[in-house]
Amino acid sequence: xxxxxxxxxxxxxxxxxxxxxxxxxxxxxxxxxxxxxxxxxxxxxxxxxxxxxxxxxxxxxxxxxxxxxxxxxxxxxxxxxxxxxxxxxxxxxxxxxxxxxxxxxxxxxxxxxxxxxxxxxxxxxxxxxxxxxxxxxxxxxxxxxxxxxxxxxxxxxxxxxxxxxxxxxxxxxxxxxxxxxxxxxxxxxxxxxxxxxxxxxxxxxxxxxxxxxxxxxxxxxxxxxxxxxxxxxxxxxxxxxxxxxxxxxxxxxxxxxxxxxxxxxxxxxxxxxxxxxxxxxxxxxxxxxxxxxxxxxxxxxxxxxxxxxxxxxxxxxxxxxxxxxxxxxxxxxxxxxxxxxxxxxxxxxxxxxxxxxxxxxxxxxxxxxxxxxxxxxxxxxxxxxxxxxxxxxxxxxxxxxxxxxxxx
Numbered sequence: 001x002x003x004x005x006x007x008x009x010x011x012x013x014x015x016x017x018x019x020x021x022x023x024x025x026x027x028x029x030x031x032x033x034x035x036x037x038x039x040x041x042x043x044x045x046x047x048x049x050x051x052x053x054x055x056x057x058x059x060x061x062x063x064x065x066x067x068x069x070x071x072x073x074x075x076x077x078x079x080x081x082x083x084x085x086x087x088x089x090x091x092x093x094x095x096x097x098x099x100x101x102x103x104x105x106x107x108x109x110x111x112x113x114x115x116x117x118x119x120x121x122x123x124x125x126x127x128x129x130x131x132x133x134x135x136x137x138x139x140x141x142x143x144x145x146x147x148x149x150x151x152x153x154x155x156x157x158x159x160x161x162x163x164x165x166x167x168x169x170x171x172x173x174x175x176x177x178x179x180x181x182x183x184x185x186x187x188x189x190x191x192x193x194x195x196x197x198x199x200x201x202x203x204x205x206x207x208x209x210x211x212x213x214x215x216x217x218x219x220x221x222x223x224x225x226x227x228x229x230x231x232x233x234x235x236x237x238x239x240x241x242x243x244x245x246x247x248x249x250x251x252x253x254x255x256x257x258x259x260x261x262x263x264x265x266x267x268x269x270x271x272x273x274x275x276x277x278x279x280x281x282x283x284x285x286x287x288x289x290x291x292x293x294x295x296x297x298x299x300x301x302x303x304x305x306x307x308x309x310x311x312x313x314x315x316x317x318x319x320x321x322x323x324x325x326x327x328x329x330x331x332x333x334x335x336x337x338x339x340x341x342x343x344x345x346x347x348x349x350x351x352x353x354x355x356x357x358x359x360x361x362x363x364x365x366x367x368x369x370x371x372x373x374x375x376x377x378x379x380x381x382x383x384x385x386x387x388x389x390x391x392x393x394x395x396x397x398x399x400x401x402x403x404x405x406x407x408x
Contacts, residue, residue, distance in 0.1 A: 025107065
């Protein structure tokens with residue numbers, strides 16, 4: 001059995017925290033309410049793909065002591081290809097994370113509102129949400145401290161709280177264990193579920209996490225002998241994140257109501273049967289999911305910008321701080337005032353749809369280069385898994401772009 005002490009825990013839980021955000025919570029809720037346990041196999045597939053790619057990313061970071069963005073910047077020799085790749089990465093990650101940051105903060109605020117009620121104030125003709133500002137303030141304080149260890153411990157604690165909350169919620173719902181097993185191991189595609197499957201995979205295999213993991217792994221470990229520990233960390237943390245996501249699907253499916261459209265509806269659906277405790281467990285889980293993603297999205301954007309533009313990747317450096325402050329400020333402003341940056345979000349979805357297969361492809365390429373990883377390059381089995389995942393990434397990228405453009 002794989003065991004890790006707290007001191008051995010690396011950036012894996014931070015990666016799990018990054019992909020289990022409010023968007024994942026909402027999508028998993030919709031999946032469970034609309035299709036029951038039938039799409040749990042999609043989550044299992046997503047977790048396998050995520051573990052495979054994140055392990056490569058962490059391995060690259062540890063062996064080279066560089067982030068993925070730095071490696072891409074160095075290894076792509078053709079100036080035109082390098083410029084195009086860097087532009088795409090910066091557009092998708094920096095602009096995209098700025099757009100999604102509002103959703104992360106809004107999701108965390110929704111968790112607080114479930115307990116304390118909605119509180120908004122009029123100011124200068126606009127609307128201010130104090131919960132959004134509070135979450136932004138917490139994220140700012142943790143990032144500004146500039147200590148990887150402090151950030152790591154905080155996020156690990158929040159992941160544990162989030163995991164416990166959603167596990168309790170799933171247990172309260174008293175799900176059908178046999179149906180859960182069938183949903184995981186007997187794939188099916190109910191009518192109208194294809195886009196939900198794409199969403200479940202797309203919200204778990206996140207492009208910016210591949211950049212974030214390599215950068216954080218080199219902060220945590222600096223010897224090749226640490227690779228085994230890093231692999232354990234990745235497997236355990238990402239698998240836990242997958243279990244949390246599945247718990248949300250299970251909770252929504254167990255209620256048996258097709259009218260559930262959001263996690264708030266899920267709380268209301270559980271309350272008549274199990275009392276107000278279910279609402280509080282969900283609120284804590286959603287708040288933790290929101291605040292962890294609100295921290296990791298600006299952090300990832302800063303690492304990507306620094307790697308692409310050749311900046312110092314020190315958490316306390318001026319350019320690094322400027323980048324995450326900008327992302328966080330835009331997120332707080334949009335969330336607090338209720339602005340809906342639809343066109344920016346659409347652009348981010350298109351950019352991420354293009355970026356996932358590109359980054360996955362480059363990651364597999366770099367992980368096979370003798371000059372980069374030496375004896376630690378991909379094995380035949382790892383490449384077989386990676387090629388299958390890459391095919392899925394291309395399919396998902398094409399589908400997401402067609403969806404945004406209204407062609408699907």
